[in-house]
Amino acid sequence: MQISINANRCEPSPMRKFHPYAVAAEAAGKKIYHLNIGQPDLPTPQEYYEAMRTFDKKTLGYAESPGMPVLIHAVQNYYKQLGVSLDPNEIFITTGGSEALLLTCLSILDPYTEVIIPEPYYPNYTTFVHAAGGVIRALPTNPWEGYRYAQRERIESLITKNTRAILITNPGNPTGVVLSSEEMRMIADIAKEHDLFLICDEVYREFCYDDKFGVPTMAHFRDIDENLVIIDSVSKRFSACGARVGCVVTRNKELQAAILKFCQSRLSVATVDQIGAAALYNVDHSFFRASKEEYRRRRDTVIRKLREIPGVVVEEPMGAFYVMASLPVDDTDKFQYWLLDHFDDYGDTVMFAPGAPFYETPGKGINEVRIAYVLKQEDLERALDVLAKGIAVYQRHVMKI
Amino acid sequence: MQISINANRCEPSPMRKFHPYAVAAEAAGKKIYHLNIGQPDLPTPQEYYEAMRTFDKKTLGYAESPGMPVLIHAVQNYYKQLGVSLDPNEIFITTGGSEALLLTCLSILDPYTEVIIPEPYYPNYTTFVHAAGGVIRALPTNPWEGYRYAQRERIESLITKNTRAILITNPGNPTGVVLSSEEMRMIADIAKEHDLFLICDEVYREFCYDDKFGVPTMAHFRDIDENLVIIDSVSKRFSACGARVGCVVTRNKELQAAILKFCQSRLSVATVDQIGAAALYNVDHSFFRASKEEYRRRRDTVIRKLREIPGVVVEEPMGAFYVMASLPVDDTDKFQYWLLDHFDDYGDTVMFAPGAPFYETPGKGINEVRIAYVLKQEDLERALDVLAKGIAVYQRHVMKI
Numbered sequence: 001m002q003i004s005i006n007a008n009r010c011e012p013s014p015m016r017k018f019h020p021y022a023v024a025a026e027a028a029g030k031k032i033y034h035l036n037i038g039q040p041d042l043p044t045p046q047e048y049y050e051a052m053r054t055f056d057k058k059t060l061g062y063a064e065s066p067g068m069p070v071l072i073h074a075v076q077n078y079y080k081q082l083g084v085s086l087d088p089n090e091i092f093i094t095t096g097g098s099e100a101l102l103l104t105c106l107s108i109l110d111p112y113t114e115v116i117i118p119e120p121y122y123p124n125y126t127t128f129v130h131a132a133g134g135v136i137r138a139l140p141t142n143p144w145e146g147y148r149y150a151q152r153e154r155i156e157s158l159i160t161k162n163t164r165a166i167l168i169t170n171p172g173n174p175t176g177v178v179l180s181s182e183e184m185r186m187i188a189d190i191a192k193e194h195d196l197f198l199i200c201d202e203v204y205r206e207f208c209y210d211d212k213f214g215v216p217t218m219a220h221f222r223d224i225d226e227n228l229v230i231i232d233s234v235s236k237r238f239s240a241c242g243a244r245v246g247c248v249v250t251r252n253k254e255l256q257a258a259i260l261k262f263c264q265s266r267l268s269v270a271t272v273d274q275i276g277a278a279a280l281y282n283v284d285h286s287f288f289r290a291s292k293e294e295y296r297r298r299r300d301t302v303i304r305k306l307r308e309i310p311g312v313v314v315e316e317p318m319g320a321f322y323v324m325a326s327l328p329v330d331d332t333d334k335f336q337y338w339l340l341d342h343f344d345d346y347g348d349t350v351m352f353a354p355g356a357p358f359y360e361t362p363g364k365g366i367n368e369v370r371i372a373y374v375l376k377q378e379d380l381e382r383a384l385d386v387l388a389k390g391i392a393v394y395q396r397h398v399m400k401i
Numbered sequence: 402m403q404i405s406i407n408a409n410r411c412e413p414s415p416m417r418k419f420h421p422y423a424v425a426a427e428a429a430g431k432k433i434y435h436l437n438i439g440q441p442d443l444p445t446p447q448e449y450y451e452a453m454r455t456f457d458k459k460t461l462g463y464a465e466s467p468g469m470p471v472l473i474h475a476v477q478n479y480y481k482q483l484g485v486s487l488d489p490n491e492i493f494i495t496t497g498g499s500e501a502l503l504l505t506c507l508s509i510l511d512p513y514t515e516v517i518i519p520e521p522y523y524p525n526y527t528t529f530v531h532a533a534g535g536v537i538r539a540l541p542t543n544p545w546e547g548y549r550y551a552q553r554e555r556i557e558s559l560i561t562k563n564t565r566a567i568l569i570t571n572p573g574n575p576t577g578v579v580l581s582s583e584e585m586r587m588i589a590d591i592a593k594e595h596d597l598f599l600i601c602d603e604v605y606r607e608f609c610y611d612d613k614f615g616v617p618t619m620a621h622f623r624d625i626d627e628n629l630v631i632i633d634s635v636s637k638r639f640s641a642c643g644a645r646v647g648c649v650v651t652r653n654k655e656l657q658a659a660i661l662k663f664c665q666s667r668l669s670v671a672t673v674d675q676i677g678a679a680a681l682y683n684v685d686h687s688f689f690r691a692s693k694e695e696y697r698r699r700r701d702t703v704i705r706k707l708r709e710i711p712g713v714v715v716e717e718p719m720g721a722f723y724v725m726a727s728l729p730v731d732d733t734d735k736f737q738y739w740l741l742d743h744f745d746d747y748g749d750t751v752m753f754a755p756g757a758p759f760y761e762t763p764g765k766g767i768n769e770v771r772i773a774y775v776l777k778q779e780d781l782e783r784a785l786d787v788l789a790k791g792i793a794v795y796q797r798h799v800m801k802i
Contacts, residue, residue, distance in 0.1 A: 001598055001627060002565070004533065007508045007659035010666070013466070043459040052673065053454050058444040060643040065414070095496050095645070098667035106532050107408045111512060127666030131507050132405065133534065164403070197402055226402060242461040242672030244496070258408035265411070265528030266499035270671045271643030272453065 009130040014123055014357035021340040022351065030344050033383035035371045036351040038173065038322065040239040042291055048240055051279030052272045063268040066260060067093025067247065071274045074281035075232075075247055084219040090251050092259050093269050097203050097233035097246035101128045104229050104248060107258035108197050109134035113164045115199075118149035120324060120358030120365060122173045122201075129167075137163070138360035143326040143368060146315030147175035150183035155190055165197035165229075166190065170216060171204040174358050174370035175324045176299075176317020178213050188218060191227040197255075198224060201231040203246070204320040206288050209296045213318065225251040236321075238280040239291070245269060245277040295321050298373040298380055305384035306371075309391060321374055324355065326367045329391060330399055332356075333366070338394060345389045348382065410531040415524055415758035422741040423752065431745050434784035436772045437752040439574065439723065441640040443692055449641055452680030453673045464669040467661060468494025468648070472675045475682035476633075476648055485620040491652050493660050494670050498604050498634035498647040502529045505630050505649060508659035509598050510535035514565045516600075519550035521725060521759030521766060523574050523602075530568075538564070539761035544727040544769060547716030548576035551584035556591055566598035566630075567591065571617060572605040575759050575771035576725045577700075577718020579614050589619060592628040598656075599625060602632040604647070605721040607689050610697045614719065626652040637722075639681040640692070646670060646678040696722050699774040699781055706785035707772075710792060722775055725756065727768045730792060731800055733757075734767070739795055746790045749783065 015036060022032055066072070072088045079086050094100040101124075109115070111133030117125060119138040129136050137158045141147040149155075155166070166187065171178045179187070191198035200218045208216065218228055233246035248259055299316070302323055306314045311328025329335045332354040339349050355368025373380060395401040416437055423433055467473070473489045480487050495501040502525075510516065512534030518526060520539040530537050538559045542548040550556075556567070567588065572579045580588070592599035601619045609617065619629055634647035649660055700717070703724055707715045712729025730736045733755040740750050756769025774781060796802040 001509070001596055001653070001655075003655050003659045004507065004509055004511050006511070006533075007662065010659075010662040012658070012662050013665040016665070039462055041460055044461040048461065049456070055450070059442055060445040060449065060641045061440055062642045095500075095671070096668065099496075102667065106405065108402070108405055110405050110407070111534070124666040124668075127662060131663070131666075132407075133512070195402055240461045241463045242669070244669065244671040252402070254402075254404050257413070258404045258411075261408065261411040261413050261528060262532070264414040264417070265525040265532075266503065267497065267525075268643065268645065270496070270645040270674045272673065273671045 006130050006133055010127045011123070011357070015353060018336060018340065018351065021337060025340045025349060029347060031348045033348065033350045033375065033379060033386060035375070035383055036353045037374065038372045039241050039374060040236055040321070041374045041376070042239045042294065044239045045280055045283045045287060047279040047283055048238070048243065048276040052276040055272050055275055060271060063271045063274055065264045065268055067091065067269065068271070068274045068278070071245070071278040074278040078281050079219065082215055082217055084217060086249060089256065090249055092248045092263055093274060094246045094248055095269050096235060096244040097201065097231050098124065100231045100233070100246045100248040101125070101201070102131060103259050103262045104199055104231070105129055105132040105134060106262060107255055108164050112162060114160060114162045116155065116158045116163060116166045118168060119360050120147065120174050120355065120368070122169060123357045125167065134164070136360050140361065143313045143315070143324065147172070147177050147324060149177070150179055150187060152186055152190065155187070159194050159196070163194070163196055165199050167199040167201070169201040169204070171207055171319025173204065173320050174322045174353070176320045176322050178208050178210070178216065178319040184216065184218060185221065188221045188224045192224050196227060197229055198227045199229045199231060203231065203233040203236050206237050207292060207295055207321060208319040209292070209299060210318050219249065227252070229255065234277045234280055238283065240277070240280060243273045243277055245273050295373065298377065299323070301377060301380050302371060302373045302384060305381065305388070309388045321372060323371050323373065324368055325371065327369055327391060329367060329394055331366050332369050335394055338398060339390050343390050343393060345386045348386050350383050350386045350390065352387070407531050407534055411528045412524070412758070416754060419737060419741065419752065422738060426741045426750060430748060432749045434749065434751045434776065434780060434787060436776070436784055437754045438775065439773045440642050440775060441637055441722070442775045442777070443640045443695065445640045446681055446684045446688060448680040448684055449639070449644065449677040453677040456673050456676055461672060464672045464675055466665045466669055468492065468670065469672070469675045469679070472646070472679040475679040479682050480620065483616055483618055485618060487650060490657065491650055493649045493664055494675060495647045495649060496670050497636060497645040498602065498632050499525065501632045501634070501647045501649040502526070502602070503532060504660050504663045505600060505632070506530055506533040506535060507663060508656055509565050513563060515561060515563045517556065517559045517564060517567045519569060520761050521548065521575050521756065521769070523570060524758045526568065535565070537761050541762065544714045544716070544725065548573070548578050548725060550578070551580055551588060553587055553591065556588070560595050560597070564595070564597060566600050568600040568602070570602040570605070572609055572720025574605065574721050575723045575754070577721045577723050579609050579611070579617065579720040585617065585619060586622070589622045589625045593625050597628060598630055599628045600630045600632060604632065604634040604637050607638050608693060608696055608722060609720040610693070610700060611719050620650065628653070630656065635678045635681055639684065641678070641681060644674045644678055646674050696774065699778065700724065702778060702781050703772060703774045703785060706782065706789070710789045722773060724772050724774065725769055726772065728770055728792060730768060730795055732767050733770050736795055739799060740791050744791050744794060746787045749787045751784050751787045751791065753788070
């Protein structure tokens with residue numbers, strides 16, 4: 001018996017190896033501040049639970065394979081408010097943005113075909129691309145340029161005859177980079193000129209902290225209807241990760257047919273969660289404003305605190321709820337183990353996501369971390385103080401600076 | 402832009418093409434009896450809804466990637482009652498049996514590797530195997546042998562150097578075939594001797610209508626720990642298809658590592674559905690007995706009525722809630738269109754699943770149908786009467802017999 005080549009090409013979750021150390025630290029009485037988990041902590045709107053509880057069919061049956069009409073209609077309305085007109089058959093409800101990505105990769109990638117992705121990127125992209133036999137061609141960025149990647153020459157230099165798609169996250173995870181409308185247009189042009197799919201993971205769309213960005217979506221560009229694949233989800237927008245409700249939006253008929261076949265094969269997305277998700281889309285827009293303001297305050301806190309730490313390289317992220325930063329330590333992986341094993345400040349320690357797994361290129365990201373600012377203000381302040389102390393002690397005692 | 406080879410190798414749902422005809426028939430005032438839908442109609446135990454409604458965390462967060470401990474524990478207990486001892490890390494909760502199958506195929510199949518599957522089989526297997534680039538080698542059966550497939554020579558004759566797995570559904574969909582314990586042992590031996598994965602889709606385990614079968618599972622054979630992959634689900638067992646909660650059970654460590662990577666990449670299965678599913682596993686066993694008795698009565702009705710139709714070839718199925726039968730018509734696909742378009746009996750007509758899509762071998766199954774007996778007694782009786790009338794009229798007016 002053997003395991004498939006593609007499964008062997010996938011990596012286990014990069015955070016999992018720290019789990020036993022975190023458990024041991026907690027068993028030893030330490031409190032861990034989690035800056036590593038990219039999951040919103042704001043309350044899920046009550047509309048989700050209320051709608052879910054109204055479900056009273058005697059038999060909990062399969063929903064429609066492409067999604068329940070009530071939810072597709074809600075998504076359609078949501079996009080309409082962004083100025084994007086969609087037909088119901090252009091929307092496929094999926095089990096989270098994750099399934100949206102997997103089905104897209106299975107639909108457009110053959111073995112050895114390539115996807116261009118700016119690095120650092122969300123590590124699970126690796127699994128989705130590799131599951132389909134594809135190869136990631138990383139578009140390099142740098143912390144001192146704020147991880148910006150939208151440069152025509154850099155992108156075009158990576159295109160080969162095997163390139164099938166460009167995959168971007170906008171706003172970006174882990175970098176918080178938000179594209180300007182000129183940059184969006186330029187990337188759309190590249191996809192169009194080179195006949196590539198443009199996969200835009202826009203699940204953080206509502207979290208742009210400069211008003212000039214609005215609520216950005218590539219779906220406004222109607223001349224790339226054939227190229228564009230939008231990945232979307234209720235997880236971040238509505239603080240509802242556990243609903244596992246997302247969608248693929250595409251106007252490409254051939255891709256629609258391919259995705260529909262995969263949707264049919266797995267029958268449907270969970271019924272009550274779709275009903276809950278449909279209700280979320282009716283939540284008053286003040287919810288988005290309030291969430292955004294809260295995350296903006298947190299971002300400001302994190303940036304202020306990070307800049308107080310000598311040797312940290314960080315640019316202010318414009319979106320999502322992450323910041324990627326370079327720390328003045330030799331290896332953030334090693335540093336994370338040490339923080340759990342050998343360090344505490346009055347009983348407290350901290351976890352972040354070490355940077356290397358966000359990169360395809362070996363050796364990159366070793367000094368970097370992703371910090372998710374999904375803790376409340378005072379916890380964030382304390383977590384960053386603990387981090388600063390940790391860096392100082394680590395430099396003195398481990399790095400012997 | 403192009404669609405992947407594997408996506409192109411998948412087929413759309415075979416029933417979808419009838420949908421507009423069914424809509425038109427209903428618009429014309431016809432009542433359709435649905436013998437085509439393989440979804441239980443018995444009520445979902447209230448425990449599901451009650452548990453789901455107790456969920457009161459403010460933020461609906463991701464669950465654990467391999468499944469929530471409460472559900473894994475419930476599955477573990479359920480297997481214990483079958484006499485099967487499992488460790489928690491041998492159980493991976495999935496979004497239905499569908500995801501269990503997809504992740505298994507992605508984990509063990511490379512392009513051009515082969516899976517032996519007795520035909521007729523559940524058509525969605527094609528998509529899961531093809532998504533991973535695999536090839537189905539069909540093990541042929543016949544209606545006049547009751548679709549039984551467990552013959553060593555027949556199975557071994559299909560094994561090549563590219564064979565990775567044998568995939569069986571026991572009890573069978575669409576055939577209702579249940580393996581005897583000797584047949585199970587023999588298939589286990591083949592898998593072991595030839596170093597193949599043995600994927601057993603046992604989602605209909607509770608629906609065996611001869612007491613000699615008990616509640617069958619291959620998991621009793623401890624000498625095939627390395628080979629065995631069990632596909633399981635709450636959908637049929639608890640009339641809870643829309644929960645989308647299933648699992649993969651395997652004791653093969655390498656396969657566990659591969660499946661875990663895929664589980665981590667899609668973060669988790671929906672949280673409230675896992676809580677509901679865990680509660681289902683505590684349902685009193687009288688629920689299984691009552692469901693089984695109900696389906697047994699229905700099977701008896703369907704068989705009795707089918708045998709009254711001249712020219713029908715059918716063997717009594719021993720499990721699941723399907724019967725595969727050969728009808729005395731030229732082409733059941735054509736017959737189905739005609740039933741929707743040109744026939745009614747006092748305003749009633751009927752749908753079944755035509756046989757050809759259940760076969761890999763071209764030309765097979767053209768006279769066959771799958772009938773799902775998930776309607777209540779009186780509806781089943783009426784549906785079979787309408788079918789009998791339809792056959793008689795079709796033979797006289799279309800086939801000109």
